[in-house]
Amino acid sequence: MSVIVISPGRDPEAWVQELKNQHPGMKIIAYPEEHAKEEVEYAVTWKHPRGIFKNYPNLKVIASMGAGVDHITSDPEIPENVTITRIIDDQLTIDMSAFVLALVMNHLRDLSFHHNHTSWEQTDYLRIEDQHIGVMGVGVLGSAVVKTLTNVGFEVSGWATQPKPDAAITIYGEDQLDEFLSQTNILVCLLPLTQQTENILNKELFQKLPKGAYIINVARGQHLVEHDLLEMVDTGHLSGASLDVFRKEPLPEEHPFWKNPKIRISPHIASVTDPRKVVPQLVQNYIRMTEGKPLKNIVKRQKGY
Structure with a gap:
């Protein structure tokens, strides 16, 4: 054997x-x-x-x-x-929760801007109490991310195949996606990749988010329709995105994500x-x-x- x-x-x-x-x-x-x-x-x-x-x-x-x-x-x-x-x-769960929190806070305070600029330019920032975070996928990793974000003070809801009325936060079911999206300022994707979830992060979904919403994808690159994200960021409906996973990895040097200042890239390091x-x-x-x-x-x- x-x-x-x-x-x-x-x-x-x-x-x-x-x-x-x-x-x-x-x-x-x-x-x-x-x-x-x-x-x-x-x-x-x-x-x-x-x-x-x-x-x-x-x-x-x-x-x-x-x-x-x-x-x-x-x-x-x-x-x-x-x-x-x-x-x-457990370590993967802890690492994922910390990474998502870091991406969220970087978005709120725009720390990357200050790191990449040499001028003493102060910028406006978003506050925790004004943000509603929606987590798509509330399995082991998603549930831990929800707990971390709520402990910091964020208002959080989740979306899963079935609603969970006894959960500590509101968990919307599969047929309640529109309601879930309508109140989400920051959307975190932690879905498993299946035939049903492939390409779920698309233009139709983005349009159901409030104007200025932000996307975080730490699940799989195949969840995201890349040209739809670029279009919605360029038109201003989305304020930007943090992406840790991609359809092709490593992300090719010629990929337009690299040149878009509103899209932040990390090399699949959320939890290793x-x-x-x-x-x-x-x-x-x-x-x-x-x-x-x-x-x-x-x-x-x-x-x-």
């Missing part, structure tokens, strides 16, 4: 070493080294080559290296009998998985698999998360 680590574009060595530290008896293969495919039962991956897993006849589990799983579920050739799992990590923190989860599920026990953090394929 073997475990394969597949992470094109990302050095797998830290993951391989940590897996060995946590489970010395585990036989680990770092793709693309030579190996017997029929021996592999457990795969740890991030953005695998499409269709590769159909070549492993005895594969039982595909474990994502991070919280996101759309890089796995979007592959139509994943065998139906294979279980997909994801990472749930630390192998030392999350490998114990992978090892625990590996042991559960070998013992025939139920796995933790299983992805529901029909939902995509």
Whole structure:
């Protein structure tokens, strides 16, 4: 029985070493080294080559290296009998909450302006009590972001597939999107990427936000229709955006986002998985698999998360 680590574009060595530290008896293969495919039962991956897993006849589990799983579920050739799992990590949650708060405060106080200008020019700023933040996606990460923002003093609401009347804040359901958007000055996207949410950040949605609203996308680049954002920023309906994720990463040098002063870019750094923190989860599920026990953090394929 073997475990394969597949992470094109990302050095797998830290993951391989940590897996060995946590489970010395585990036989680990770092793709693309030579190996017997029929021996592999457990795969740890991030953005695998499409269709590769159909070549492993005895594969039982595909474990994502991070919280996101759309890089796995979007592959139509994943065998139906294979279980997909994801990472749930407190450190990722803390990092995401801190990062979103930093983006929000940078927008309110326009700190980037002062950093990039040498003149003693004072600018107007927005105040916490005047802003209503809408968080799209209130799962593990979204709920933590909501808590952080409300603790600072922001008025916050959420949007999910189902309303949650017992939540600490107002959570609007799927058919209440217009009402949710109408009061949102700062829109934070933390949705999972599914067929239903792809391209959801588009011109039609932006037009339902109040004039001057601000966009923060820390979910997936495929949520955003890029030319719609540029149009709505250029016309003044949106005051700007902070983007940490993109359809193509790294973002190409010729991309118009780089030249737009109202769009702030960060290189997908909102929350970065630390192998030392999350490998114990992978090892625990590996042991559960070998013992025939139920796995933790299983992805529901029909939902995509």
